[in-house]
Amino acid sequence: VTTDSTVERITSEDLEWLATGTAILGSGGGGSPRIGQLRLESLLEDPEAPDEVELIDPAALDPDATVTSVGQLGSPTIGSEKPPRGDEELRALRALEQRSDRTVDALVPGEIGGANSFAPLVVALQTGLPVVDADAMGRALPELQMDSFFIYGHPVNHAALTDEKGNTIVLSDIDSPERFESLARSTLVGLGGVAGYAYPLLEGSFVADYGVPNTLSLAREVGRRVHAAREGRADHDPVTAAVEATGGSRLFRGTVQSVERDHTDGFTTGEVRLEQASGTGECRVAFQNEYLLAERDGEIIATVPDIVSLLDSETGTPVLSDVVQFGQRVDVVGVPATDLFRTERALAVVGPQAFGYDCEYVGLDG
Amino acid sequence: VTTDSTVERITSEDLEWLATGTAILGSGGGGSPRIGQLRLESLLEDPEAPDEVELIDPAALDPDATVTSVGQLGSPTIGSEKPPRGDEELRALRALEQRSDRTVDALVPGEIGGANSFAPLVVALQTGLPVVDADAMGRALPELQMDSFFIYGHPVNHAALTDEKGNTIVLSDIDSPERFESLARSTLVGLGGVAGYAYPLLEGSFVADYGVPNTLSLAREVGRRVHAAREGRADHDPVTAAVEATGGSRLFRGTVQSVERDHTDGFTTGEVRLEQASGTGECRVAFQNEYLLAERDGEIIATVPDIVSLLDSETGTPVLSDVVQFGQRVDVVGVPATDLFRTERALAVVGPQAFGYDCEYVGLDG
Numbered sequence: 001v002t003t004d005s006t007v008e009r010i011t012s013e014d015l016e017w018l019a020t021g022t023a024i025l026g027s028g029g030g031g032s033p034r035i036g037q038l039r040l041e042s043l044l045e046d047p048e049a050p051d052e053v054e055l056i057d058p059a060a061l062d063p064d065a066t067v068t069s070v071g072q073l074g075s076p077t078i079g080s081e082k083p084p085r086g087d088e089e090l091r092a093l094r095a096l097e098q099r100s101d102r103t104v105d106a107l108v109p110g111e112i113g114g115a116n117s118f119a120p121l122v123v124a125l126q127t128g129l130p131v132v133d134a135d136a137m138g139r140a141l142p143e144l145q146m147d148s149f150f151i152y153g154h155p156v157n158h159a160a161l162t163d164e165k166g167n168t169i170v171l172s173d174i175d176s177p178e179r180f181e182s183l184a185r186s187t188l189v190g191l192g193g194v195a196g197y198a199y200p201l202l203e204g205s206f207v208a209d210y211g212v213p214n215t216l217s218l219a220r221e222v223g224r225r226v227h228a229a230r231e232g233r234a235d236h237d238p239v240t241a242a243v244e245a246t247g248g249s250r251l252f253r254g255t256v257q258s259v260e261r262d263h264t265d266g267f268t269t270g271e272v273r274l275e276q277a278s279g280t281g282e283c284r285v286a287f288q289n290e291y292l293l294a295e296r297d298g299e300i301i302a303t304v305p306d307i308v309s310l311l312d313s314e315t316g317t318p319v320l321s322d323v324v325q326f327g328q329r330v331d332v333v334g335v336p337a338t339d340l341f342r343t344e345r346a347l348a349v350v351g352p353q354a355f356g357y358d359c360e361y362v363g364l365d366g
Numbered sequence: 367v368t369t370d371s372t373v374e375r376i377t378s379e380d381l382e383w384l385a386t387g388t389a390i391l392g393s394g395g396g397g398s399p400r401i402g403q404l405r406l407e408s409l410l411e412d413p414e415a416p417d418e419v420e421l422i423d424p425a426a427l428d429p430d431a432t433v434t435s436v437g438q439l440g441s442p443t444i445g446s447e448k449p450p451r452g453d454e455e456l457r458a459l460r461a462l463e464q465r466s467d468r469t470v471d472a473l474v475p476g477e478i479g480g481a482n483s484f485a486p487l488v489v490a491l492q493t494g495l496p497v498v499d500a501d502a503m504g505r506a507l508p509e510l511q512m513d514s515f516f517i518y519g520h521p522v523n524h525a526a527l528t529d530e531k532g533n534t535i536v537l538s539d540i541d542s543p544e545r546f547e548s549l550a551r552s553t554l555v556g557l558g559g560v561a562g563y564a565y566p567l568l569e570g571s572f573v574a575d576y577g578v579p580n581t582l583s584l585a586r587e588v589g590r591r592v593h594a595a596r597e598g599r600a601d602h603d604p605v606t607a608a609v610e611a612t613g614g615s616r617l618f619r620g621t622v623q624s625v626e627r628d629h630t631d632g633f634t635t636g637e638v639r640l641e642q643a644s645g646t647g648e649c650r651v652a653f654q655n656e657y658l659l660a661e662r663d664g665e666i667i668a669t670v671p672d673i674v675s676l677l678d679s680e681t682g683t684p685v686l687s688d689v690v691q692f693g694q695r696v697d698v699v700g701v702p703a704t705d706l707f708r709t710e711r712a713l714a715v716v717g718p719q720a721f722g723y724d725c726e727y728v729g730l731d732g
Contacts, residue, residue, distance in 0.1 A: 099465055099536065167545065168538040170465065175531045183535070183556035190549035 008055040008133060008217060010121060012044045017223030018216070022117040023318035024226070024242055025219050025335070027307045029290030030113010030140030031072060032320065039086060040118055043125040053121050054130035055216060056106060058208045061132060065105040065204035068096060069136065070123045071116035073144075073161065073184060074194030085164040088196025089123050092160040092168070096198040099170045100158045108132040108207055110147065110197075112215045113140030113290075114320070119196075134211035138338035139307045142267055142289040144184055145177035146350045148340045149202060152210040156180040159199030163191040171199075212338045222246055226316040238316025239331045242309075248335035249364065251294055251301055252276070252283040253313055256328045261321075272310070272324050274332070283332055285310065287321040292355055294332055303357070305342075305350040306364045307335035336364045374421040374499060374583060376487060378410045383589030384582070388483040389684035390592070390608055391585050391701070393673045395656030396479010396506030397438060398686065405452060406484055409491040419487050420496035421582060422472060424574045427498060431471040431570035434462060435502065436489045437482035439510075439527065439550060440560030451530040454562025455489050458526040458534070462564040465536045466524045474498040474573055476513065476563075478581045479506030479656075480686070485562075500577035504704035505673045508633055508655040510550055511543035512716045514706045515568060518576040522546040525565030529557040537565075578704045588612055592682040604682025605697045608675075614701035615730065617660055617667055618642070618649040619679055622694045627687075638676070638690050640698070649698055651676065653687040658721055660698055669723070671708075671716040672730045673701035702730045 010018070019033035043049045061067070070089040097104055107120040112135050120131045136147040150156065156174035161184065169187055174180045180199075188195055222245040228234045229241035236244075243250055254274035261270035267288050274283040283301075286293045291308040294301050302308050310319040310330040319330050341350050342363060348354065351361045376384070385399040409415045427433070436455040463470055473486040478501050486497045502513040516522065522540035527550065535553055540546045554561055588611040594600045595607035602610075609616055620640035627636035633654050640649040649667075652659045657674040660667050668674050676685040676696040685696050707716050708729060714720065717727045 095538070098467075101464075165541045166539045167541055167549070169549070170536045170538070172461070172534040172536070173532045175533055179533065179556065183533070183553060186552035186556045187549060190545065190552050 008057070010053040010055055010216070010220070011051070012041060014220050015040060017220045017227060018117065019114065019223065020226050020318065021219030021221065021223030022112050023114045023320065024222055024246065024309050024311065024333070025138070025215065025307060026111070026113030026140040026318070027290040027309055028287055028318070028321040029142065030111055030117070031115030033114030033118055035084065036115050036118025036122060039122045040125065043122060049125045050128055053124045055133045056130050058132050058134040058211050058213050061106065061204040061208050063203065063205035063208070066102050067106045067108050067132060067202040067204060067207050068093065068104050068198050068200065069108050069110035069120070070196070070198045071110050071119040072194060073197045074188050084196065087126070088162045088164060089119050089198060090126050091162045092196045092198035093123060093127070095160040095162065095168050095170050096158050096201065099160070099172060100201050102201055104129065104201070106130045106132050108202070108211060109135040109216065111135055111137040111140040112219055116140065117216065117219065131216070132207055132211065133216045134207060134213050135215045136211060138212035138215055138341065139305070140290050141305070141350060144181040147177065148210045148212060148338075148346070149200070149206065150177035151346050151349050154200060154202060154206055154210070157200050159184070159197065161187055161191065161195040161197050163195050167191060210340065212340060230315055239311050239313060239333065242311055242316050243333055246333070246335045248307070248333050250331055251334045252296055252332040254283055254330070256324060256326055256330065258326065259324055268322055270321070274330065285332060288355060289321065291321060293352060293357055294334070300359055300362055302334040302364055303352040303359065303362045304355060305337035305346070306362075307337065309333045309335070334364045374423070376419040376421055376582070376586070377417070378407060380586050381406060383586045383593060384483065385480065385589065386592050386684065387585030387587065387589030388478050389480050389686065390588055390612065390675050390677065390699070391504070391581065391673060392477070392479030392506040392684070393656040393675055394653055394684070394687040395508065396477055396483070397481030399480030399484055401450065402481050402484025402488060405488045406491065409488060415491045416494055419490045421499045422496050424498050424500040424577050424579050427472065427570040427574050429569065429571035429574070432468050433472045433474050433498060433568040433570055433573050434459065434470050434564050434566065435474050435476035435486070436562070436564045437476050437485040438560060439563045440554050450562065453492070454528045454530060455485050455564060456492050457528045458562045458564035459489060459493070461526040461528065461534050461536050462524050462567065465526065465538060466567050468567055470495065470567075472496045472498050474568070474577060475501040475582065477501055477503040477506040478585055482506065483582065483585065497582070498573055498577065499582045500573060500579050501581045502577060504578035504581055504707065505671070506656050507671070507716060510547040513543065514576045514578060514704075514712070515566065515572065516543035517712050517715050520566060520568060520572055520576070523566050525550070525563065527553060527557065527561040527563050529561045533557060576706065578706060596681055605677050605679060605699065608677055608682050609699055612699070612701045614673070614699050616697055617700045618662055618698040620647075620649055620696070622690060622692055622696065624692065625690055634688055636687070640696065651698060654721060655687065657687060659718060659723055660700070666725055666728055668700040668730055669718040669725065669728045670721060671703035671712070673703065675699045675701070700730045
């Protein structure tokens, strides 16, 4: 499914780097990479499975290839309490193919974030399919319409959801991405809060035009540099490594004073309040699965769709919204969103007002 | 799909009778037959469509035939406020066939009640398929697990739902009828409260064993006799005609004093209170889409799954739960449930306790 031979590969050595990098780019959400990483490790050790995943540059993708995203839908909190059977995404993929009477040629992550960046790699090893080095968000985001393919007009032609009991649901010809979000969300409740997914059926050319390019290899590189700094193999600290590798900036450093967290409608929403070591300033970071808005001393300093990540100040380890807790010392790091999300069309769907915040998008400098 | 030549036919002359008879057997629910009747009349006048529906006795059905139910799901109140496009059930049928890779040979009503007895007849004219003279309830009931096929162990192998905008959802390999009810109900909310359905894929032999036999022809006969009495072509009144034709009994005659009605979770629930003309007795009839329980002077005199219908005392016209109102003079008529619903196994699913009533099933005499 490639038009040339520029193919990267992901092997077992990359997994730690990928786990760290995707969680940093995941803006505090996207679920824990842990389960996906373990599944991937065990498949890479399986003599019957391939020993690497072929990664295709989106620019090199056959324009006529059929591509889909696979991953896990639902609150990351529920996801970690109710471990998957392991073939949910694979069965969703097969249901999608059967329902559409099409064969998928390549997978693409729906978002960059722990769980959903690993899921396509797992399914790639289960099927032998390659993975496109791109995604639909350049980060993680909590709702299904917040997807560059849908924002730029791709129809919700088919979408499959499966749970660990085998229940399988295929939605077809859905009249809007917002309807898809609403239907999938109410379906999830009936499935116990978490499901494997495969959607939509994309053309290679559309993925090349509207996918956020090279985000898997970026995540791996971010992780590689953070780990190098953590292990003393760099001349700066791990947080600085993350800032430099992502092209972002350090927004605040402080200690977590309080976390409000609420689980409703399949989302984990809340706010983290941080104080500077010196006690002279405070920072509030609001989240809905992902960190969405950072406010420093009452002034909004970063908003969705820009990435806001909390990193352990010493190790650079990303601190996700479902585990952040009192007393942690963290740096708040901001990373500018993909250009695909900085247009008026995209900001109507992924800007702060789409999440109910009464403020304009504050664009971080790249 | 028949093993012999005993085939009945439904033609335009039967429609008024069927509308009255299915509404009487529908126990006050099942939706208004009006829209289905109009769709059927217009198809019967269409020179391109067949001019009759072939009705197959379930005992004469090919044991290997593939049979499914088609109809409308959702609150009858919403259904009448949001008229269908007309091909919802047909598109659900086609989605079911595509997803299962099977071809349907015959249709069977899921319940006897205005809307859902007519829907298979409409789809029969749209497709040329025959209709089995049977159903899965012998009446109408509000929840999907309350179905003789599911009660007697048929799996929810595939089920398709479609709305008037073309949104199509296929549920497959659903692990229990209760899960199916819950998933379908939450999906309905995302579809605006009403949808066309096709489910499940049944074998002819299973329909012959666990379908409630000959309920369409019974409904037609009930309607024929009520209309004959109404038009003075019988030596008794229309309500007596209904009682005799159904094998039921007259439980109460009175005037509607009050109706409580509440629309929640896609159901219309409430209670009708009647007083005798003489003022010496009162009767309360509780409903959840269908009439479920009748109480006379504090004593429970009929319960689900037996049929409880309210008929206009003069004309015998069935008065459905979504339109019954203050001041109407009605007879409360009870009809014993099918034997398939009088077993312990069935009563656990369709008895009064399944609806939250703290009482045993009061079986009416046949």
